[in-house]
Amino acid sequence: MPLHLADLVARSELHLSVVAAPDRLDRPVEAAHASELLRPGQWLQGGELLMTIGLLLPMTEEACRAYVQDCAAAGAGALVLGLGRELPYQEAPAPLIAAAEAAGLPLLTVPDEVPFIAVTKAVFAAKAAEQHRALERVFDAQRRLTAAAASGRGLTATLEAWVDATGIAAAVTDLLGRPIAAAGLDDLDPFGPAGLPPAVTELVHKVAGRGLRGSASSASGSLGSVEVQPLGANRLRGLLVLVGTLAPNDRMPASGLVSLLSLELERRHLADEPERRRRSALLGRLLTEGVSAEHAHDVLAVAGLASDTVRTVAVDPSGTSAEMAAEVAADLALAVPGGLVRVHDGLVEAVVGDNLDLIEILSRFASGAPAGIGPAVPPEAATGSLRQARALVAVSRALGHPAQTREAHSARLLLEFGDRRALRGYADAVLGPLDSADPTGDLVRTLATWLDTGGSWDETSRRLAVHRHTARNRIDKAMRLTGRNLDDGDDRFDLWLATRIRQEMKAPGT
Known part of the structure; x- marks a missing residue:
C-alpha cells in the first residue's frame, strides 16, 4: 500500500514531530526533497516531503504565508523543518506554524541528530518496498492466471482467477457481442439473461469493427468504467470486456489476460475443426x-x-x-x-x-x-x-x-449500373406523350399501377381509388398517345421499364 505521512511519523528512528495540521497525516508521500528556495513550488511535482532549515525564510506572517501557499499550490505533501543548536531555529516559529495550519499543510520538525538524508533514505526505501510489493502482486496475478489457463477448465477459470486477483469483473464475447464466458458479473443487473447492456454492446461492436487494431473504453452509467480489448492471434476471435477501473498495477496482468484468453480461443478454433x-x-x-x-x-x-x-x-x-x-x-x-x-x-x-x-x-x-x-x-x-x-x-x-x-430485378440493375441521364432519357422518350397530354400525371400513375398489378383492373382501381371504368379509359388513352399495344410483349416491357425507372428516380436516395 502507498506510503503516508503517518507511516513516517510512526518510525521512531526519525524522531519526527507534528506541529501543524495533525489531521492531514493520511496524505501519500511520493518523494523527499530539500530546498532553501523561497519559491520552491515550480520545482515540485506533487506529493513531496519538502525539507528546509528556513535559512532564507523571514519568519514574518506575510513571508511564511506566501511560502506555505506556494508549496501547497504545487502539491507538496508536507513541510519538514530541521531544528538544531547550530541551525537557524531550535523550535518551529509561530508564524510558520500559523501559516501551515491555515493552509492545511502538515508541518513536521526533525532534530539535528537526524540528518535530512536519513529522512530521504527512509522515504525512498519505503517507496522501493512499495514497488517491490506491487511487482510481487503482479507476478502473483500472472502466476494465478497462467495456472488457471493451464487447468483445462476453459475461459471461465481464467476469468475467475483474474477477478480474484484484481476485483475487476470480466466477460468474453463472440464477434457479435454475445457473452460466452464471464466472472464477477453476477451482482451487476445489466448483465442479465438478455446479455450485455446496449452501451457495452455498442462499445464491443466498435472494437470488433477495428479487428485486432485497437481497444476502447468509456464510462457506462451504473457500471462505471468499461474497457473492451480484442482477442485473437492473426484474426479476431472474440472480445474481452472489463467492468471497473483498472489500477496502474493491473495493466500488466491485463496484458497477460488478453494473451491467455487469445490462446484459449485459438485452441478452441483448432479443436472445432472436426x-x-x-x-x-x-x-x-x-x-x-x-x-x-x-x-x-x-x-x-x-x-x-x-x-x-x-x-x-x-x-x-x-x-x-x-x-x-x-x-x-x-x-x-x-x-x-x-x-x-x-x-x-x-x-x-x-x-x-x-x-x-x-x-x-x-x-x-x-x-x-x-x-x-x-x-x-x-x-x-x-x-x-x-x-x-x-x-x-x-x-x-x-x-x-x-x-x-430482389436486387436481381432488371430495373434495379439498370439503375445501379446504367448512366442516369440515359435512363431518364429512355423513360422520357417512352412516356413523353403522356406527360404532354396529362400534366397531372394521372395517366402515367395509372399505367404504372396497372402494370405492377399484372393487369388487374380491380386491384388498379382499388389502389388508385377510382372506378374500374376510369382506370380502363386512362389505359386506353395512354395506348393511343404512345402508339403502344399492351398485347405486344416488347411494348409492354418498354412501358413497364419506363414507369419503373420513373418510380425509382423519385425514390429517396436515388
Whole structure:
C-alpha cells in the first residue's frame, strides 16, 4: 500500500514531530526533497516531503504565508523543518506554524541528530518496498492466471482467477457481442439473461469493427468504467470486456489476460475443426438434388437448426488463399447458430435460419467480399436458393455490397449500373406523350399501377381509388398517345421499364 505521512511519523528512528495540521497525516508521500528556495513550488511535482532549515525564510506572517501557499499550490505533501543548536531555529516559529495550519499543510520538525538524508533514505526505501510489493502482486496475478489457463477448465477459470486477483469483473464475447464466458458479473443487473447492456454492446461492436487494431473504453452509467480489448492471434476471435477501473498495477496482468484468453480461443478454433468438417458434410447432404422434405428436416435437426424456412449465402473470398477462405467459413460458422457452412468451388456457402440479419453478419465477417443472399425457402428447396445466391455474387461484385434476390430485378440493375441521364432519357422518350397530354400525371400513375398489378383492373382501381371504368379509359388513352399495344410483349416491357425507372428516380436516395 502507498506510503503516508503517518507511516513516517510512526518510525521512531526519525524522531519526527507534528506541529501543524495533525489531521492531514493520511496524505501519500511520493518523494523527499530539500530546498532553501523561497519559491520552491515550480520545482515540485506533487506529493513531496519538502525539507528546509528556513535559512532564507523571514519568519514574518506575510513571508511564511506566501511560502506555505506556494508549496501547497504545487502539491507538496508536507513541510519538514530541521531544528538544531547550530541551525537557524531550535523550535518551529509561530508564524510558520500559523501559516501551515491555515493552509492545511502538515508541518513536521526533525532534530539535528537526524540528518535530512536519513529522512530521504527512509522515504525512498519505503517507496522501493512499495514497488517491490506491487511487482510481487503482479507476478502473483500472472502466476494465478497462467495456472488457471493451464487447468483445462476453459475461459471461465481464467476469468475467475483474474477477478480474484484484481476485483475487476470480466466477460468474453463472440464477434457479435454475445457473452460466452464471464466472472464477477453476477451482482451487476445489466448483465442479465438478455446479455450485455446496449452501451457495452455498442462499445464491443466498435472494437470488433477495428479487428485486432485497437481497444476502447468509456464510462457506462451504473457500471462505471468499461474497457473492451480484442482477442485473437492473426484474426479476431472474440472480445474481452472489463467492468471497473483498472489500477496502474493491473495493466500488466491485463496484458497477460488478453494473451491467455487469445490462446484459449485459438485452441478452441483448432479443436472445432472436426465439428466444422461434420457440419460441412451435413450441408452437402442437405444440398443433394431431389432431397425430400423429411430428410432435409432431419439434417437440420442433427445440426441443431429448428427452422421451417432457411436462407442461403454464397461468399466469394476472391484474392485470398484457400486457408483464408476456410477462416471466413469458420467465422461464419461461429456467427450463425446452427448454420451449416462449407467451402465449395472457391465459394463459402452457408444455409442458415431465416431469422438472422445476414447483411450485418456479412459486414462483420466477410467485409468487402462479394456475397449473394438467396430467398427464404423450405429446407428441401435450399439447393435452388443457393443456386440463386451463387448467381448473385457477380451482381454483388458490381454493386459493392451483398446482393439479395430482389436486387436481381432488371430495373434495379439498370439503375445501379446504367448512366442516369440515359435512363431518364429512355423513360422520357417512352412516356413523353403522356406527360404532354396529362400534366397531372394521372395517366402515367395509372399505367404504372396497372402494370405492377399484372393487369388487374380491380386491384388498379382499388389502389388508385377510382372506378374500374376510369382506370380502363386512362389505359386506353395512354395506348393511343404512345402508339403502344399492351398485347405486344416488347411494348409492354418498354412501358413497364419506363414507369419503373420513373418510380425509382423519385425514390429517396436515388
